[in-house]
Amino acid sequence: MHVVIRGQADQAGAADRGPADDHPHDVLSAAPEVRVTRRGLLVLTAGLAGGAIVTALGVAGLTPIVASSAGARSVSWAPVGRIDGRTSSLPDLSAHGMVVAADITRVVTDAYLPPAKHTTPVFVVRDGHAGFTIFDARCTHLGCPLSWDAAGQRFFCGCHGGVFDAAGNVTAGPPPRPLDRYDWKVDGGVLYAGALHEAAT
């Protein structure tokens, strides 16, 4: 590679450049020549330094914003209701085949706020002696809250008219998949909700 430094020629102006300067011949090598002017080198250096600064600033500015957005949803077990009919502050879930509105309350740490209770509405159905279904009470279309229509035995979404049957399957409207469900377990007569799972479409 043949490099020609032309800083002086640039400053002196084109008129002072000799013909030999304009057409340097390298008889020993046929490699393509690269011309580096003083100005070109300075522009390149300034450009690289500027690029490094912009990159560093971008990393320092964007990393906190992107990384702080990547938090995971809480999956701790949270009490939903009592299943043995005993009286407590929790809802009574002893009846079979009924859709009962309940709440999951978890202690959530939200960024800089002190840990606080966060309540999520759910619907609980006792299917049998040992079986439960805990539905997320939000429509799978765009997340609007659902209401249980006991007379029609259906879940209804007021936002866009999504309708689900008591088993959580879509019967009308725009929802793309059945209702989402929580993991569940029973311990000491109390039903607990775990992680939320998206139903298959």
Next chain:
Amino acid sequence: MNSTTGPAAEPSAGTELAGRRRGRLWSALDERLHIRRPLAAVLNKPLPESIRWYHCFGGMAFFAFVVLAVTGVALAFFYVPSPDHARASVAWIDGSLPLGALLRNLHRWSAYTMIVLVVCHMLRVFLQGAYRKPRELNWIVGLVMLLVVLSFAFTGYLLPWDQKGYWATNVGVNIAGSVPWLGPHLATLLRGGPELGALTLLRFYAVHVFVLPAVLVVGLVLHFAMVRRQGIAEPL
């Protein structure tokens, strides 16, 4: 860069930088907006022979301001200007936010650095007599911007809502309160009431992130435009 342009195609010195081949996008933009020539005129401005390293203080102060603006916008994603959350949000930025401590310290140290650079810049202009006619107006704009920069520092100091910031602001507001006649009213206006509290924090925040940046940007545009118009002063 410019590895393919032969000598015969070399444009004149005035348009050399911006006039190089930059691909079809650049050509298409220039064809529609005619930006090649004005950009070249700006970028290829000749400087006098007398330029030395100490002429860079102003530009470095401006760079510090750019860093402060970028990190400040990023911090605004996490900081809460409320007495019950300010301290916790700052502690969370420092301790839990990924690269949060880096972000906040970039802002802090750039602020310190900017003050130093601004003072160095002013001393250079003063010692070289660069403020003299015809550049008096630019000196005055610079003095206004000095006050703006110091106001940035004063308002920003309170925002972490720690003991140091709280009492420093108390002292600062009381100094403002010692101005004859107007003082008590000035202090009340700064505090947003008789005592330093929620409204003080909120108005210091609003001034820090909305008012002062706008004023400083206007000042910078005037400052740079006048330097370009009048050229850099020859030394005494």
